[in-house]
Amino acid sequence: MNVETLVVVGAGTMGRGIIETAAVHGLTVKAVEPSDRQRESALGAIEQSLAKAIKRGKLEIKSPNEALSRVTWHADLADVAAVADFVIEAVSESPSLKEQIFRQLDVQTRPHVVLASNTSSISITRIAAFTGRPESVVGMHFFNPVPIMQPVEIVRGVKTSQSTIDQTRQLAERLGKQAFVVADSPGFVVNRVWLPMINEAAFALQEGVADAATIDSLMKLGCNHPMGPLELADLVGLDVCLAIAQVLHRELGDPKFRPCPLLVRKVDAGQLGCKTGEGFYKYT
Numbered sequence: 333m334n335v336e337t338l339v340v341v342g343a344g345t346m347g348r349g350i351i352e353t354a355a356v357h358g359l360t361v362k363a364v365e366p367s368d369r370q371r372e373s374a375l376g377a378i379e380q381s382l383a384k385a386i387k388r389g390k391l392e393i394k395s396p397n398e399a400l401s402r403v404t405w406h407a408d409l410a411d412v413a414a415v416a417d418f419v420i421e422a423v424s425e426s427p428s429l430k431e432q433i434f435r436q437l438d439v440q441t442r443p444h445v446v447l448a449s450n451t452s453s454i455s456i457t458r459i460a461a462f463t464g465r466p467e468s469v470v471g472m473h474f475f476n477p478v479p480i481m482q483p484v485e486i487v488r489g490v491k492t493s494q495s496t497i498d499q500t501r502q503l504a505e506r507l508g509k510q511a512f513v514v515a516d517s518p519g520f521v522v523n524r525v526w527l528p529m530i531n532e533a534a535f536a537l538q539e540g541v542a543d544a545a546t547i548d549s550l551m552k553l554g555c556n557h558p559m560g561p562l563e564l565a566d567l568v569g570l571d572v573c574l575a576i577a578q579v580l581h582r583e584l585g586d587p588k589f590r591p592c593p594l595l596v597r598k599v600d601a602g603q604l605g606c607k608t609g610e611g612f613y614k615y616t
């Protein structure tokens with residue numbers, strides 16, 4: 333199917349990045365986000381990000397509005413599901429929320445429309461089983477910040493068809509991304525390798541090996557990483573990091589993936605990183 337209208341469900345950190353990227357690349361985007369506050373904050377963040385990219389000569393457009401005029405905002409998925417040529421779900425990592433959304437998408441979108449999830453850790457095979465068309469369900473895992481980061485992991489569930497994989501790859505490439513097809517395994521590739529580093533940095537902080545700034549500086553300079561693990565965890569969201577750690581621990585059954593208690597405590601306290609103003613660092 334030729335994709336012209338993309339429905340993006342969720343306008344949190346990842347959803348807004350996907351909305352921006354799709355609009356910049358000429359798609360008509362229907363952004364679905366039930367929270368008024370989140371819709372407003374997403375629009376502001378996308379405007380800012382576009383303005384910065386234009387100023388730095390990264391985009392051909394002259395004003396953020398050229399891209400934003402292709403985006404409409406909706407509180408209710410039912411208003412736009414029927415016009416979708418392709419759907420990307422990017423809500424928080426709650427299996428029950430994803431179940432509710434995929435059941436609805438299954439009924440309200442046209443048959444054969446690809447239903448993709450940006451989940452960073454939940455099994456695509458399990459999400460696909462919420463629908464009557466598991467062959468059309470796929471993982472499309474972007475990286476934060478979405479407009480800048482190149483790769484997309486395309487996750488093949490047990491029943492995902494080759495046609496679904498091909499359409500998802502085409503869309504990823506149209507969005508200027510490099511697509512990599514991976515198996516449906518906990519954490520896929522990147523998070524399985526990346527999360528233990530984040531978790532270990534939290535253990536080092538908890539055990540007083542060094543303070544947060546020292547850990548981050550050493551990892552930046554010692555490993556040539558663009559950001560230290562603790563500031564990156566704050567950018568991604570400590571709730572997202574914890575959800576990935578829990579899935580790796582539970583589903584791979586290896587104690588090496590046990591979530592650091594400091595990470596758990598911060599999430600319990602609502603200190604989720606940049607988005608709440610405090611994580612391993614404080615933000616104004």
Ligand code: CAA
Pocket residue numbers: 381382384385388390452474475476477479480481522523526558559564568572
């Ligand atoms: N569209 C296009 N380009 C944009 C842009 C936009 N909206 N906004 C900025 N850019 C461009 C800038 O112009 C700049 O380009 P040049 O370097 O050519 O000038 C480039 O993107 C970088 O922008 P900034 O200068 O603003 O940012 P920076 O240099 O400070 O880098 C960063 C910021 C890209 C976040 C960098 O620190 C980095 O790569 N950090 C690591 C990010 C990472 O590891 N992400 C993965 C997290 S794991 C994950 O996401 C998976 C999961 O499921 C949890």
